[in-house]
Amino acid sequence: MTDLTKHKGMANAIRALAMDAVERAKSGHPGLPMGAADIATVLFSRYLKFDPALPEWPDRDRFVLSAGHGSMLLYSALYLLGVEDMTVDQLKNFRQLDSMTAGHPEYGHAPGIETTTGPLGQGLGNAVGMAIAERILAAEFGDEIVDHRTYVLASDGDLMEGISHEAISIAGHLRLNKLIVFFDDNGISIDGPLSLAESGDQVARFEAAGWNAARIDGQNPDEIARAIEAAQKSDLPSMIACKTTIGFGAPTKAGKASSHGSPLGADEIVGARKALGWTSPAFEVPAEIRDAWRIAGLKAAHARKDWEKRLAALDGERRGEFERRVRGELPSGLGETIADYKRKLASDKPKVATRKASEMALDVINPVVPETIGGSADLTGSNNTRSKDMKAIVPGDFSGRFIHWGVREHGMAAAMNGMALHGGVIPYSGTFLVFTDYCRPSIRLAALMGRRVIFVMTHDSIGLGEDGPTHQPVEHLAALRAIPNLNVYRPADVTETAECWQLALESRETPSIIALTRQNLPAVRTSYSAENLCARGAYELAAADGDAEVSLFATGSEIEIALAAKALIERAGYAARVVSVPCFELFAEQSADYQAEIVGSARVKIAIEAAVRQGWDRFIDTDGIFVGMTGFGASAPYEQLYKKFGITAEAAAEAALSRLAANV
Numbered sequence: 171m172t173d174l175t176k177h178k179g180m181a182n183a184i185r186a187l188a189m190d191a192v193e194r195a196k197s198g199h200p201g202l203p204m205g206a207a208d209i210a211t212v213l214f215s216r217y218l219k220f221d222p223a224l225p226e227w228p229d230r231d232r233f234v235l236s237a238g239h240g241s242m243l244l245y246s247a248l249y250l251l252g253v254e255d256m257t258v259d260q261l262k263n264f265r266q267l268d269s270m271t272a273g274h275p276e277y278g279h280a281p282g283i284e285t286t287t288g289p290l291g292q293g294l295g296n297a298v299g300m301a302i303a304e305r306i307l308a309a310e311f312g313d314e315i316v317d318h319r320t321y322v323l324a325s326d327g328d329l330m331e332g333i334s335h336e337a338i339s340i341a342g343h344l345r346l347n348k349l350i351v352f353f354d355d356n357g358i359s360i361d362g363p364l365s366l367a368e369s370g371d372q373v374a375r376f377e378a379a380g381w382n383a384a385r386i387d388g389q390n391p392d393e394i395a396r397a398i399e400a401a402q403k404s405d406l407p408s409m410i411a412c413k414t415t416i417g418f419g420a421p422t423k424a425g426k427a428s429s430h431g432s433p434l435g436a437d438e439i440v441g442a443r444k445a446l447g448w449t450s451p452a453f454e455v456p457a458e459i460r461d462a463w464r465i466a467g468l469k470a471a472h473a474r475k476d477w478e479k480r481l482a483a484l485d486g487e488r489r490g491e492f493e494r495r496v497r498g499e500l501p502s503g504l505g506e507t508i509a510d511y512k513r514k515l516a517s518d519k520p521k522v523a524t525r526k527a528s529e530m531a532l533d534v535i536n537p538v539v540p541e542t543i544g545g546s547a548d549l550t551g552s553n554n555t556r557s558k559d560m561k562a563i564v565p566g567d568f569s570g571r572f573i574h575w576g577v578r579e580h581g582m583a584a585a586m587n588g589m590a591l592h593g594g595v596i597p598y599s600g601t602f603l604v605f606t607d608y609c610r611p612s613i614r615l616a617a618l619m620g621r622r623v624i625f626v627m628t629h630d631s632i633g634l635g636e637d638g639p640t641h642q643p644v645e646h647l648a649a650l651r652a653i654p655n656l657n658v659y660r661p662a663d664v665t666e667t668a669e670c671w672q673l674a675l676e677s678r679e680t681p682s683i684i685a686l687t688r689q690n691l692p693a694v695r696t697s698y699s700a701e702n703l704c705a706r707g708a709y710e711l712a713a714a715d716g717d718a719e720v721s722l723f724a725t726g727s728e729i730e731i732a733l734a735a736k737a738l739i740e741r742a743g744y745a746a747r748v749v750s751v752p753c754f755e756l757f758a759e760q761s762a763d764y765q766a767e768i769v770g771s772a773r774v775k776i777a778i779e780a781a782v783r784q785g786w787d788r789f790i791d792t793d794g795i796f797v798g799m800t801g802f803g804a805s806a807p808y809e810q811l812y813k814k815f816g817i818t819a820e821a822a823a824e825a826a827l828s829r830l831a832a833n834v
């Protein structure tokens with residue numbers, strides 16, 4: 171068998187499996203796998219450092235199928251390479267319940283799926299984060315322990331998405347030369363030829379962002395191999411624009427949108443088999459082609475074993491540290507450090523904004539948790555995410571721990587996901603809470619994938635004041651609380667902020683939002699508690715004198731208002747209590763008894779939060795009183811805004827007292 175015949179057979183195996191699986195599922199996308207099969211074959215069989223026997227090996231090359239709709243490309247390759255769990259039955263169960271072979275690749279479903287892709291552009295953003303994490307760990311542990319590449323297959327759709335701009339420009343800026351993107355340049359998207367909606371020059375675009383870019387025939391294995399080798403030597407990130415034919419081999423649908431996203435149909439498949447010279451029945455691969463793939467799959471085993479020897483040769487402490495980081499376990503000293511810090515806060519009782527409290531917590535946490543990597547989307551001085559002595563990461567020097575992401579919230583959030591997926595680092599970074607809208611697709615994916623990504627979102631209400639309603643979040647807390655598996659924290663003071671940070675770090679499979687104020691807040695936790703009270707999601711901060719007739723529930727900056735309202739209500743002769751609710755999601759995980767005890771049975775229930783009501787009925791019922799926002803904010807000093815929108819202790823107390831007087 172010549173090399174070319176062998177290559178064609180291997181690539182056709184991907185094509186055949188893709189069209190057969192899509193046909194059997196009666197849905198899916200055969201076009202991309204058929205068009206990009208040559209790229210995948212050359213990459214996977216000759217260059218990708220990936221050991222199917224140990225797909226989690228930390229120093230493996232990463233492959234991200236950003237165009238997740240082409241999932242059968244990845245599943246076929248993993249099957250052919252010999253990933254044990256990826257059986258032919260999995261391919262036959264493509265897109266079926268409980269299979270590993272979901273419609274779009276889902277992280278955690280099968281070894282070798284590095285990230286969940288489907289929303290176009292996200293995978294490219296993830297890959298940038300993976301490449302950053304690789305450089306950071308290499309700077310710390312050395313090239314002999316961390317030295318791998320990140321490869322991406324991106325489609326026209328990936329590159330049309332705005333997020334690609336942010337991803338490409340930060341990668342170019344940081345000179346992530348071990349990032350290699352294949353652009354599946356097939357000129358087709360769902361609506362038809364790309365010319366309907368795009369006339370840019372992707373190669374010029376990448377070059378302008380500081381990349382090496384080349385154009386090749388993406389159906390020619392020699393050109394693909396040469397381009398990969400050139401990219402591997404590049405000192406810039408590389409983009410290889412691969413001219414391909416979507417649905418390659420399909421007699422009437424190749425090169426057309428009709429091969430993009432629906433089964434080819436029986437006749438077309440017969441024709442494609444003929445055109446490709448593929449005589450095997452559905453889901454069968456001839457032995458010699460199978461063997462060629464399996465032999466390719468064995469290639470990285472040597473590299474992996476050599477790496478294991480190098481790791482074993484490290485001194486015990488360094489090896490232990492590397493392994494701890496990869497496992498994602500926190501250093502053992504964190505609990506004690508936080509306890510000492512909370513003791514100090516209980517005695518100092520500083521009155522600071524919670525964004526400042528977060529910085530103070532990070533000053534304590536970062537020295538003992540060396541894997542945290544901080545950042546900000548050009549709001550470092552506002553987000554307070556750069557702790558003492560945190561050196562910035564700059565192009566060519568990844569020994570720092572702080573990333574200036576620039577004004578790129580969307581790309582930042584996707585890259586943070588990629589860092590967390592890569593492992594060995596814990597990414598956290600900030601912007602204003604209102605701009606979670608710009609990060610939301612990635613926040614959702616972090617939640618779906620169950621990754622520890624910490625979003626530090628400051629300026630969390632009208633309390634930010636003069637910047638006005640464009641910057642004042644109103645619906646954001648509710649919108650974020652609606653995302654499953656996302657913990658949304660809104661701490662009320664320095665101690666709660668430290669506790670929320672601890673919880674965020676300890677939540678290995680849940681991303682976190684920490685919403686923080688711009689304005690100063692008094693310390694409301696005035697005595698030391700060894701227990702992390704925020705861990706219960708809601709707890710009684712100030713008890714009533716006797717049976718409470720009024721329960722006040724609040725978060726963050728509105729705790730101060732709730733406490734003042736309590737005093738006013740008591741002055742009028744009624745017992746009232748205040749419950750702090752730093753995290754709805756953790757509260758929902760508590761026992762029914764605990765929840766009932768916290769919600770209580772006071773005659774009047776009031777929630778105070780400078781945001782919309784949605785979600786609060788859980789605490790106050792539909793007939794409870796909500797003191798918050800019903801529309802957008804305004805531009806003014808924050809004290810005036812709280813008055814204007816009626817979010818004051820007086821308003822809350824008055825509402826409670828008039829309810830009590832009405833004897834409801």
Ligand SMILES: Cc1ncc(C[n+]2csc(CCOP(=O)(O)OP(=O)(O)O)c2C)c(N)n1
Binds near residue numbers: 239289290291326328
């Ligand atoms: C953010 C986002 N918007 C829309 C879609 C739906 N979608 C899936 S593939 C695609 C475009 C297909 O064109 P291309 O990316 O060139 O893929 P190809 O046709 O080459 O397979 C679209 C709009 C999506 N998956 N993600």
